[in-house]
Amino acid sequence: EDKVVQSPLSLVVHEGDTVTLNCSYEVTNFRSLLWYKQEKKAPTFLFMLTSSGIEKKSGRLSSILDKKELFSILNITATQTGDSAVYLCAVEGKYGNKLVFGAGTILRVKS
């Protein structure tokens, strides 16, 4: 059964800190790994990763995938209070658009 484990479960940091969120997975016929940010309702798409070692960046956020060790990290630099949210990691396996989600990491950024 496909499985995604995220760590830490929750994290409290101060504005300006850098955080690293972890996602490890077990999936049959891996296709992609996706990161989402969920504040209130709709998870907002951040990144989709399909290839190892290629960093994806968007502003202060970046992510990289290691398909050999079966994990991904999401980095947020110079954190702001607006980064406070639940960060979700999901993988796609052999069933294509069926996403398997981790439990999420709750990030709280204090001013």
Place this chain on the structure above:
Amino acid sequence: KAGVTQTPRYLIKTRGQQVTLSCSPISGHRSVSWYQQTPGQGLQFLFEYFSETQRNKGNFPGRFSGRQFSNSRSEMNVSTLELGDSALYLCASSLYTGGETEAFFGQGTRLTVV
């Protein structure tokens, strides 16, 4: 470009009733997936529709069903509601099926069963 639209945003139903939720995907997107989110189980896949056909199904009872129309809009139905069906129901829109495609979520429908 409009995002994924889900209606209604909130619903309160009593046990035993049935409910229908609606999802309009991003224009041009043909795949619609449904997820249930609860504090205890997190986000769980219900089913995916593409070109009016169910492509994938999660591990939910037959009380949960769905369909997709020719304009890619999708509906999800839950019959004989149970208290445990109280959840946030999210729909995700993708350009095509088969994976490796970004999925964008709607705001969700918050269903409360009393």
